[in-house]
Amino acid sequence: MNIPKIIYKYESFSAQSLKNLKAQSIYFGSPLGFNDPYDCALKPSIKEPTNQELELFRAEYSKKDDVPLDMQERFRSxxxxxxxxxxxxxxxxxLEKHTQKFLKNNGVSCFSEKNDDLLMWSHYGGRYKGFCLGFITEFEPFIKMKKVQYTSVMPKFDAVSALVTGNYEQILDLFCTKSEAWSYEKEWRCLHTDVGTLYTYESKALDSIYFGPDIDEQSLQxxxxxxxxxxxxxxxxxxERSSEKFEVNFKEFTYISNIDSKRLGLIK
Incomplete structure (x- = not known):
């Protein structure tokens, strides 16, 4: 799945968001604090294995070296x-063990494919008074992002596949699955093995900053x-708020500090 070339992170204007901006860092918070009650708190059911899958399991698992002989015999018979x-x-x-381990130890940081969604600006962009950061995804940690999948039904855990291969990567997919009601967010996620981590990104990873239409001039400066x-x-x-449609339009500008403006004679 191709990651967008630019990915966006909405921010409210706050002391913490300014500190992170200055430190060129992204915070990986606990998924337990997310505003969707189902987000990262899924209780998926076990996928009902077919007879063919069961026979595959029997053939593979009953001959594993790390499975006790009496257990191998139970599987065969x-x-x-x-x-x-x-x-x-x-x-x-x-499944319960790996789920609880993830929630306890891992951090998540959320991003969007869109920088102009009205609800996103309202919910995460400080009610149009914040800003939105645009990151180039060829840099860490964005290169390892996972796309959020939206669905109307709870996901199912493929136990046969996990037990046979010993790979529980699919459990991570549970933490990138949300209700269709949130599909407007077009969300991607970065996962970190340590919760509460500030990850410092390369300076050139930050491509652009979009200011909400209601941000005050001092905050922008x-x-x-x-x-x-x-x-x-x-x-x-x-x-800027459109006068014809329910949308926000953005216009690029060049920032000139007050000192440089005075030096250039642009202001007195």
């Missing part, structure tokens, strides 16, 4: 119904001053 009960019974605590002092290549875009 069990009928299909008993084998299904064994797999599902073992999968439930495994503060952000521009921070960026001008450490990354002069970042592009600035000022948002």
């Amino acid at each position: 069990a009928n299909i119904l008993d084998l299904r009960r064994m797999i599902v019974g073992n999968a439930v605590p495994i 503060i952000i521009c001053l921070i960026i001008a002092g450490q990354n002069p290549n970042v592009k600035f875009w000022r948002g």
Whole structure:
């Protein structure tokens, strides 16, 4: 799945968001604090294995070196119904264990494909008074982003695949699955193995900053001053409310500090 060339992160104007901007850092917070009650709190059911999958499991798992001999014999001799009960019974605590481990230890940072969504500006962009950062995804940590999948039904855990291969990567997909009601967010996520981590990105990873249409001039100036002092290549875009449609339009501008403006005779 191709990651967009530019990915966006909405921010409210706050002391913390300014500190992160100055430090060129992204915060990976606990998924337990997300505003969607189902987000990262899914209780997926176990996918009902087919007879063919059960036989595959029997053939593969009953000859694994790390499986005790008595357990291998149980797998070989069990009928299909008993084998299904064994797999599902073992999968439930495994899924719960990995889920709780992720929620306790991992951090998540959320991004969007869009920089002009009205609801996103309202919910995450400080009610149009904040800003939105545009990152180039060829840099870490964006290069490892996972796309959020939207669905109307709870996902199912493929126990046979996990038990046979020992790969529980699909559990991570559970933390990138949300209700269709949130599909307007067009969300992508970065996952970190340590919760509460500030990840410092390369300076050139920040491509652009979009200012909400209601941001005050002083706040805009503060952000521009921070960026001008450490990354002069970042592009600035000022948002304006459309008078014809329910949308925000952005126009690029060049930032000139008050000192330079006076020196150039632009202001007195």
